[in-house]
Amino acid sequence: MKKYLFIYEDMKNRILNGEFKSGEQLPFEKELCVEYETSKMTIKKAFDLLVEDGLIIKKRGVGTFIKDIDMKEIEKLIFAKQFMGLTTSNPEKKVTSKVLHFDIIKATPLIEKQLNIAPESFVYDIHRIRYADDQPIVVEKTYMPIDLVPGLTEKHLEKSLYQYIENELECKIQSSHRKITVRKADDDETEYLDLEKGDPVAVAEQVAYFDNGKAFEFSFSVHRYDHFSAQLIITK
Amino acid sequence: MKKYLFIYEDMKNRILNGEFKSGEQLPFEKELCVEYETSKMTIKKAFDLLVEDGLIIKKRGVGTFIKDIDMKEIEKLIFAKQFMGLTTSNPEKKVTSKVLHFDIIKATPLIEKQLNIAPESFVYDIHRIRYADDQPIVVEKTYMPIDLVPGLTEKHLEKSLYQYIENELECKIQSSHRKITVRKADDDETEYLDLEKGDPVAVAEQVAYFDNGKAFEFSFSVHRYDHFSAQLIITK
DNA sequence: AAGTGGTCTAGACCACATT
DNA sequence: ATGTGGTCTAGACCACTTC
Numbered sequence: 304m305k306k307y308l309f310i311y312e313d314m315k316n317r318i319l320n321g322e323f324k325s326g327e328q329l330p331f332e333k334e335l336c337v338e339y340e341t342s343k344m345t346i347k348k349a350f351d352l353l354v355e356d357g358l359i360i361k362k363r364g365v366g367t368f369i370k371d372i373d374m375k376e377i378e379k380l381i382f383a384k385q386f387m388g389l390t391t392s393n394p395e396k397k398v399t400s401k402v403l404h405f406d407i408i409k410a411t412p413l414i415e416k417q418l419n420i421a422p423e424s425f426v427y428d429i430h431r432i433r434y435a436d437d438q439p440i441v442v443e444k445t446y447m448p449i450d451l452v453p454g455l456t457e458k459h460l461e462k463s464l465y466q467y468i469e470n471e472l473e474c475k476i477q478s479s480h481r482k483i484t485v486r487k488a489d490d491d492e493t494e495y496l497d498l499e500k501g502d503p504v505a506v507a508e509q510v511a512y513f514d515n516g517k518a519f520e521f522s523f524s525v526h527r528y529d530h531f532s533a534q535l536i537i538t539k
Numbered sequence: 540m541k542k543y544l545f546i547y548e549d550m551k552n553r554i555l556n557g558e559f560k561s562g563e564q565l566p567f568e569k570e571l572c573v574e575y576e577t578s579k580m581t582i583k584k585a586f587d588l589l590v591e592d593g594l595i596i597k598k599r600g601v602g603t604f605i606k607d608i609d610m611k612e613i614e615k616l617i618f619a620k621q622f623m624g625l626t627t628s629n630p631e632k633k634v635t636s637k638v639l640h641f642d643i644i645k646a647t648p649l650i651e652k653q654l655n656i657a658p659e660s661f662v663y664d665i666h667r668i669r670y671a672d673d674q675p676i677v678v679e680k681t682y683m684p685i686d687l688v689p690g691l692t693e694k695h696l697e698k699s700l701y702q703y704i705e706n707e708l709e710c711k712i713q714s715s716h717r718k719i720t721v722r723k724a725d726d727d728e729t730e731y732l733d734l735e736k737g738d739p740v741a742v743a744e745q746v747a748y749f750d751n752g753k754a755f756e757f758s759f760s761v762h763r764y765d766h767f768s769a770q771l772i773i774t775k
Numbered sequence: 776a777a778g779t780g781g782t783c784t785a786g787a788c789c790a791c792a793t794t
Numbered sequence: 795a796t797g798t799g800g801t802c803t804a805g806a807c808c809a810c811t812t813c
Contacts, residue, residue, distance in 0.1 A: 304803065317583065325655065326752065332780065342803045344580075357716060360752035363780045364811035370752045371655050407792080419561065419607050479773045480593060485721050485741045485764040503739025503764065505721045516562065516596035516606045528721040535771060537715045541782065568799065578784045583800080599799045600792035782808070789801070 310339050318358055318369060329359065329367040347421070383523035399437070402460050403430040403495075407449060414446045417510050417521040425449045431460060432495050439496045440530045445522040452519060474519070479511040483533055496527045505531040546575050546585035555596055555610055565595065565603040593772045635673070638696050639666040639731075643685060650682045653746050653757040661685045667696060668731050675732045676766045688755060710755070715747040719769055724761070732763045733738040741767040 323329060330338070332346045339346065350367065353359045360368045409423040418426070429445040445464070447455075451466060459467040468474050488504045489497065496504070504525045511520040550565075559565060566574070568582045575582065586603060589595045596604050645659040654662070665681040681692075681700070688704060695703040704710050724732065724740045732740070740761045747756040 331778085333778090342805090343780090344804095345802060348801090350780095353625050357714060360713065360748070360750060361780065362750065362811085363809070365779060367780080367803075370748065371754060372746075372748075373652060373655065416609060419609065452633065477596060478593060480769050483719065483769040483771075485739050485762075485767055487739060487764075501737050503721050503723060505741075512596070512598060512606065512607075514598060516604050518607060526721075528723075531721055533719040533769065533771075535717050535719075535769075537717065543782075567797085569797090578786090580785095581783060581797090584782090586799095597799065598792080599790070601798060603799080777811105777813085779811075781807090782806100784804100784806080787801100789809080790799090792796105792798075794796080 306339075307345050307348040307352075310335075310341070310346065311352045312470060314349065315356070315358065316530040318353075323369050325369055325373075327369050328370045329361050329369065331366060376520060377494055394468060397436050398463075399434045400461050401432045401434070402457055403432065405429050405460060410446070411442055414521055418446065418518045420448055427452065427455060429464075435530070440527055442495045442525045443522055445520060447520050451513070451517060468519070475514040476519075477512050477516075479509050479520075482508045484508070492525050496525070498527065503528040505533075507533075542575075542577055543581050543584040546571075546577070546582065547588045551586060551588060551592070551594065552757050554589075554605060557610075559605050561605055561610070562607045566603065567602060606623075610748070633672050634699075635670045636697050637668045637670070638693055639668060641665050641693050641696060646682070650757055652681065654754045655683060656684055663688065663691060665696060665700075671766070674766075676763055678728055678731050678761045679758055681756060683756050687749070687753060704755070711750040712755075713748050713750040713752075715745050715756075719745045720744070728761050732761070734763065739764040742770075743769075 332343055332350070335346050336343055336448050350359065350361065352513060354361060357372070358370055361369055362368070373387060404455075406428045407425050408428045410418065410426045414420075414426060415422055415424070420426075425448075427445070427447045427449060429443070429447075431443045431445070432439050433441045433443060449455075451474075454472075454474065455467065459471075465476065469476065484506050485503060486506060488498050490500075492498070492504060493500055495503065498504075505528060507524040507526070509520070509522050509524070510518050511522075513519050553559060568579055568586070571577075573581055586595065586597065590597060593608070594606055594725050596606055598604070610684060642663045642664045643661050646654065646656060646662045648658075650656075651658055651660070656662075661684075663681070663683045663685060665679070665683075667679045668675050669677045669679060675695070675731050685691075687710075688708065690708075692701065695707075701712070705712065720742050721739060722742060724734050724738050728734070728740060729736055729738065734740075741764060743760040743762070745756070745758050745760070747752050747758075
């Protein structure tokens with residue numbers, strides 16, 4: 304285990320368990336160097352992660368303090384941060400999929416641009432409805448270059464696409480770029496998501512990247528408005 | 540100027556100016572140590588910022604590469620990242636506000652909880668419509684403890700709240716926690732935002748913090764659905 | 776003046792990928 | 795075996811706040 308991650312996890316637990324309370328001052332970095340038998344840089348690295356989580360505040364020339372916030376809220380945020388796929392946003396529910404179609408097509412100009420591939424390359428064209436506890440939550444359109452995700456079958460789509468990619472293909476997903484917008488559901492979406500005409504939907508447009516920098520997925524996820532929320536912490 | 544920030548800005552410009560192209564390999568960290576006359580840690584720190592921006596990809600044991608993406612898209616994202624207030628999401632438009640009401644009330648239990656203040660503390664209760672080029676874009680309800688933001692008047696609200704806080708009060712905003720949801724507009728919102736009955740809105744619920752860790756603002760921003768988008772880069 | 780966190784160094788060793 | 799980026803150190807100096 305990396306030292307700075309150990310210190311990060313340890314301090315996080317100490318804070319969440321109430322050893323340090325809201326608004327309280329933490330021991331100085333120098334003291335913690337002794338306690339954890341490490342150097343200043345390593346403590347700093349661990350603490351910077353806690354700042355990103357929104358747990359603590361650092362003030363140069365003064366010290367480090369627990370953020371003045373309800374710890375239960377923070378726990379939720381930290382939990383939510385760990386996941387990338389939309390599958391996982393309802394962790395305790397049973398997630399299933401229904402494949403509407405699964406074809407190979409030539410990339411349209413938009414798909415070409417988003418995936419940065421040659422004109423008219425072949426891509427998977429996937430259209431799925433995803434259910435949580437048998438209730439429709441999201442309709443997804445996904446496009447992926449066939450050569451980056453070989454061997455894909457309808458069976459994989461009924462479970463988790465990301466699981467196939469990470470476990471069976473052993474590809475590493477490094478990042479994704481997401482844009483969230485809002486509009487009215489079209490007729491198909493209204494039917495698939497069991498909505499009323501004119502009901503709102505949240506649309507997440509996403510391009511996801513492997514750790515070699517290649518874009519492997521371009522997707523639109525159309526969410527039922529009553530089952531969508533996105534949380535983010537913005538740090539200056 | 541801090542060295543790692545200089546290197547970060549310099550490399551960013553070199554990339555955006557096309558000195559290095561999509562998918563291309565960057566010089567090794569070791570080489571750049573010589574070029575910038577610095578140590579490995581400093582180069583690493585600068586490069587980590589570029590990774591966060593979604594500009595480059597690092598592969599241990601291999602090297603560092605420009606992300607396979609359209610640079611114009613990236614430029615937009617980097618630009619968008621710099622702002623916190625919702626005022627600034629339409630940078631080139633004329634932003635104005637109409638104050639619907641501006642009172643001081645006792646905090647409700649929800650406000651107490653979000654701002655982490657004593658029961659029945661006094662808070663500003665602000666309700667504004669914000670316009671971009673005279674078109675209504677967002678209705679905002681804002682609650683702020685009166686003692687954290689003293690001297691606020693209706694004039695400040697017609698311009699930018701954040702500007703008053705940062706420039707006149709000289710308080711530093713460190714972070715904000717945001718949650719985005721979607722629903723149908725209620726009757727008031729329909730009127731204020733010039734919508735049709737049942738039209739969707741995007742709601743951003745936000746708690747913002749000063750650099751001393753205190754929550755100074757709890758707000759709901761209700762956006763017209765056709766003028767809302769949120770962009771984010773998620774990194775593993 | 777004293778003490779905090781922030782930056783930076785020069786170099787050691789580790790984990791990982793390629794040859 | 796070689797070379798990459800990742801972690802870690804021990805200590806220097808800087809920027810900032812408080813006394």
